[in-house]
Amino acid sequence: MQVTLRIQRFDPERDEKPHFEEYQADVEPTDRLLDALNYVKWYVDGSLAYRRSCAHGICGSDAMRVNGRNRLACKVLVRDLGNPITVAPMLSFQLIKDLVVDMEPFFAKYRALKPYLIADDPPPEKERLQSPVDRERYEDTTKCILCACCTTSCPPFWANGDFYGPAAIVNAHRFIFDSRDHGADERLATLNERNGIWRCRTVFNCTEACPRGIKVTEAMEDVKRALMLRNI
Amino acid sequence: MYHRFDAVVVGAGGAGLMAALQLRAVNTAVISKLYPVRSHTGTAQGGIAAALANLEEDYPEWHAFDTVKGGDYVVDQAAAETMCAEAVDVVYELERGGLPFNRTPDGKIDQRRFGGHTRNFGEAPVRRACYAADRTGHMILQTLFQQGIKHQVRFFNEFHLLDLLIHEGRCCGVVALEIATGEIHVFHSKAVILAAGGYGRAYKITSNAHALTGDGVAVPYRRGVPLEDMEFYQFHPTGIYKMGILLTEAARGEGGILLNGKGERFMERYAPKLVDLAPRDMVSRCILLEVRAGNGVEGKDYVYLDVRHLGKEVIDAKLPDITDFVRTYMGIDPVTQPVPIQPTAHYAMGGVPTDVDGRVVVDESGTPLPGLYAAGECACVSVHGANRLGTNSLVDIVVFGRRAGRHAARFVQEADLPPLPPHPDAFAREQVDKLLRGPQQGERAVAIREKLQAEMMDKASVMRQESDLKALQRTLGELHEAYERVAIQDRGLRFNTDLTETLELGCLLDIADTIVVGAQARTESRGAHWREDYPKRDDANWLKHTLAYRRDGGIELRYKPVSITRFQPQERKY
Numbered sequence: 001m002q003v004t005l006r007i008q009r010f011d012p013e014r015d016e017k018p019h020f021e022e023y024q025a026d027v028e029p030t031d032r033l034l035d036a037l038n039y040v041k042w043y044v045d046g047s048l049a050y051r052r053s054c055a056h057g058i059c060g061s062d063a064m065r066v067n068g069r070n071r072l073a074c075k076v077l078v079r080d081l082g083n084p085i086t087v088a089p090m091l092s093f094q095l096i097k098d099l100v101v102d103m104e105p106f107f108a109k110y111r112a113l114k115p116y117l118i119a120d121d122p123p124p125e126k127e128r129l130q131s132p133v134d135r136e137r138y139e140d141t142t143k144c145i146l147c148a149c150c151t152t153s154c155p156p157f158w159a160n161g162d163f164y165g166p167a168a169i170v171n172a173h174r175f176i177f178d179s180r181d182h183g184a185d186e187r188l189a190t191l192n193e194r195n196g197i198w199r200c201r202t203v204f205n206c207t208e209a210c211p212r213g214i215k216v217t218e219a220m221e222d223v224k225r226a227l228m229l230r231n232i
Numbered sequence: 233m234y235h236r237f238d239a240v241v242v243g244a245g246g247a248g249l250m251a252a253l254q255l256r257a258v259n260t261a262v263i264s265k266l267y268p269v270r271s272h273t274g275t276a277q278g279g280i281a282a283a284l285a286n287l288e289e290d291y292p293e294w295h296a297f298d299t300v301k302g303g304d305y306v307v308d309q310a311a312a313e314t315m316c317a318e319a320v321d322v323v324y325e326l327e328r329g330g331l332p333f334n335r336t337p338d339g340k341i342d343q344r345r346f347g348g349h350t351r352n353f354g355e356a357p358v359r360r361a362c363y364a365a366d367r368t369g370h371m372i373l374q375t376l377f378q379q380g381i382k383h384q385v386r387f388f389n390e391f392h393l394l395d396l397l398i399h400e401g402r403c404c405g406v407v408a409l410e411i412a413t414g415e416i417h418v419f420h421s422k423a424v425i426l427a428a429g430g431y432g433r434a435y436k437i438t439s440n441a442h443a444l445t446g447d448g449v450a451v452p453y454r455r456g457v458p459l460e461d462m463e464f465y466q467f468h469p470t471g472i473y474k475m476g477i478l479l480t481e482a483a484r485g486e487g488g489i490l491l492n493g494k495g496e497r498f499m500e501r502y503a504p505k506l507v508d509l510a511p512r513d514m515v516s517r518c519i520l521l522e523v524r525a526g527n528g529v530e531g532k533d534y535v536y537l538d539v540r541h542l543g544k545e546v547i548d549a550k551l552p553d554i555t556d557f558v559r560t561y562m563g564i565d566p567v568t569q570p571v572p573i574q575p576t577a578h579y580a581m582g583g584v585p586t587d588v589d590g591r592v593v594v595d596e597s598g599t600p601l602p603g604l605y606a607a608g609e610c611a612c613v614s615v616h617g618a619n620r621l622g623t624n625s626l627v628d629i630v631v632f633g634r635r636a637g638r639h640a641a642r643f644v645q646e647a648d649l650p651p652l653p654p655h656p657d658a659f660a661r662e663q664v665d666k667l668l669r670g671p672q673q674g675e676r677a678v679a680i681r682e683k684l685q686a687e688m689m690d691k692a693s694v695m696r697q698e699s700d701l702k703a704l705q706r707t708l709g710e711l712h713e714a715y716e717r718v719a720i721q722d723r724g725l726r727f728n729t730d731l732t733e734t735l736e737l738g739c740l741l742d743i744a745d746t747i748v749v750g751a752q753a754r755t756e757s758r759g760a761h762w763r764e765d766y767p768k769r770d771d772a773n774w775l776k777h778t779l780a781y782r783r784d785g786g787i788e789l790r791y792k793p794v795s796i797t798r799f800q801p802q803e804r805k806y
């Protein structure tokens with residue numbers, strides 16, 4: 001079938017500002033949007049830039065705005081997107097070219113919340129024990145692939161780019177609720193500050209945007225509850 | 233731009249990150265064409281093998297035996313023993329780094345069955361695969377990246393390797409393209425560790441990411457480093473029909489079965505003991521044989537993977553991701569419907585030859601090239617021989633990533649900084665300028681790539697024969713010629729993926745040559761290399777490793793012996 005793609009283009013070496021261009025792609029209805037982008041790049045205009053790698057929703061490379069919603073291009077099928085399909089880069093980050101944005105500020109926020117196990121007790125000879133119930137407590141937030149769909153769909157983040165945003169907090173959650181970790185106090189203290197968790201207005205955009213089905217808003221609420229309990 | 237480091241790691245998947253963590257005490261750079269968390273290690277699903285014996289009796293010796301037998305005996309046994317012994321410790325290390333393994337009721341790391349892993353030298357399946365749901369690789373990649381952040385590893389993200397610098401017999405750095413700006417960087421160093429992953433994109437149907445184009449294999453090959461055992465390329469039996477997306481072997485480890493078009497559990501006929509959990513090369517071949525016998529579903533080229541009898545609860549708890557793939561991409565529900573599958577190009581057993589310390593060795597007698605290391609899927613130690621067992625790659629990348637990193641850390645503390653060759657970036661610039669400044673009209677990369685992938689799939693995949701391979705070699709010659717005239721449209725410097733994709737295609741073409749030439753020469757059937765015209769394994773003539781050298785006017789093949797320590801070659805039955 002033929003679909004029309006309206007793609008936001010921007011080449012910093014040529015354009016002053018972004019604009020949309022239309023392309024026809026010859027695809028199967030069951031093809032991924034990524035396949036349609038590849039069609040355009042390979043057969044129509046080789047200069048189109050976007051990130052991609054795994055092509056099945058695991059590596060987190062190809063988050064973009066598709067018909068106004070954040071999606072992974074490899075995880076939506078053309079037949080579910082109507083015609084024409086509008087494709088634009090994620091909001092809030094600086095454009096590098098076409099659909100590619102600068103992800104460094106996103107990773108800086110992730111790093112700021114210490115996304116690694118903090119455990120100072122001497123490690124046992126074998127594994128640290130953890131019950132299946134304790135393991136289940138943070139299972140959901142281990143699924144994050146750092147694609148930024150949630151953070152760039154978050155209205156408080158649009159309003160204030162200093163907010164850590166849901167993805168960084170999801171990854172903090174993953175450790176705060178890990179029974180092996182001892183760093184909860186440090187992370188919660190940071191999250192209690194001005195640009196921390198209280199900027200979350202429970203809009204639920206993040207949960208809707210997550211291609212991994214993580215209950216992002218629920219994780220945010222978990223973190224708020226943990227802080228309230230500590231403050232009492 | 234010029235940089236100076238003690239060590240440079242190329243690649244930030246499991247192998248590269250593990251190596252980088254060993255190099256914390258010395259000045260180290262990690263360059264990767266993808267952000268580290270985008271690496272393909274993250275897609276590994278099923279598990280990582282280690283004889284922890286958390287659920288039942290198990291020993292590293294049993295694991296080593298399975299590895300050797302699984303590899304159809306062309307495995308270096310000393311290396312396999314090292315890997316299986318260190319697997320246990322490295323899994324504990326990952327857990328202590330935070331990896332959220334699934335747990336047994338008493339809180340230990342849970343383990344499950346996987347193809348070809350057995351108790352007591354082949355008696356029956358054993359629970360050896362440690363796992364985190366069906367996203368074990370994701371959790372390994374995340375955990376190692378997290379440790380990298382903790383220890384402030386220096387990353388150069390979206391830097392694309394173009395050339396490896398070797399001068400006066402020593403490796404002295406790499407040249408890379410900064411994708412965002414188009415700038416060329418020279419990294420001058422005492423040691424380089426190649427950890428750039430596999431090359432499944434040489435084939436049409438593959439489980440591998442778009443980025444898996446074997447750059448870390450082709451680049452050293454162009455600089456005179458031989459490639460080992462390239463003819464052994466694994467096809468995984470259960471790829472989603474037509475798309476190749478992997479459905480983990482854990483689906484069968486948990487009890488899933490394969491059914492042909494007549495509804496028969498055909499693996500019972502081929503592997504009475506292990507049935508659906510026979511090794512991948514066998515199962516892939518059996519699927520093809522069923523298809524040829526007209527037993528494909530509706531007479532087509534696929535069969536079914538059936539997990540319905542496991543029930544919704546087990547499927548949701550232990551196989552959530554693959555269930556999601558099947559629902560998303562096929563629109564069917566594995567809880568109620570069987571899933572159409574076909575073999576998919578999956579794993580490179582061959583690669584850059586190394587010893588057990590990750591040192592790249594360049595001849596039959598194992599002479600190292602000082603300063604050059606390789607680890608992970610781009611390397612060939614060789615622990616997988618002619619066919620890798622499931623869950624053994626994740627072990628390989630962390631065990632040998634760690635060993636390579638440790639050895640390199642010692643090496644750079646003693647070694648001086650070798651001089652660079654004159655004009656170190658000349659060859660890299662030449663490759664880039666040719667594309668950026670060459671004629672606008674010419675061959676399209678997509679046409680060359682699609683032809684390559686289709687022909688490789690057709691003639692050098694699960695079943696091979698002389699006439700096909702010969703024809704394929706001719707086709708490859710034509711494709712190389714076409715590639716000489718390839719023209720790209722994007723002439724800009726910023727994020728020019730037209731350029732990087734075309735460079736990647738060049739790597740795939742070079743790699744394809746070595747696969748095809750190695751496969752033609754090996755007139756026997758062993759593991760994943762199945763010759764219809766030579767259907768028997770031939771230990772008298774072929775119990776040896778292939779080394780392919782790039783020479784003017786073609787490829788020179790040499791051979792090196794296999795290390796055999798305790799397991800004498802036997803017929804491989806399951």
Ligand SMILES: Cc1cc2nc3c(=O)[nH]c(=O)nc-3n(C[C@H](O)[C@H](O)[C@H](O)COP(=O)(O)OP(=O)(O)OC[C@H]3O[C@@H](n4cnc5c(N)ncnc54)[C@H](O)[C@@H]3O)c2cc1C
Nearest residue numbers: 243244245247265266273278393428429608609623625626
């Ligand atoms: C779908 C799937 C499922 C799998 N499941 C399992 C499993 O359950 N158990 C198991 O043991 N194995 C499994 N495997 C195999 C295993 O995951 C891989 O073999 C392994 O992860 C490879 O790791 P690596 O570190 O060598 O390479 P990768 O993780 O592929 O990393 C390669 C790195 O090199 C970089 N790179 C590549 N080219 C360049 C360049 N030109 N310049 C700079 N950087 C470059 C990339 O950016 C990346 O960081 C699976 C494989 C697939 C495809």
Ligand code: FES
Nearest residue numbers: 053054055060074
């Ligand atoms: S390409 Fe990996 S998530 Fe889409």
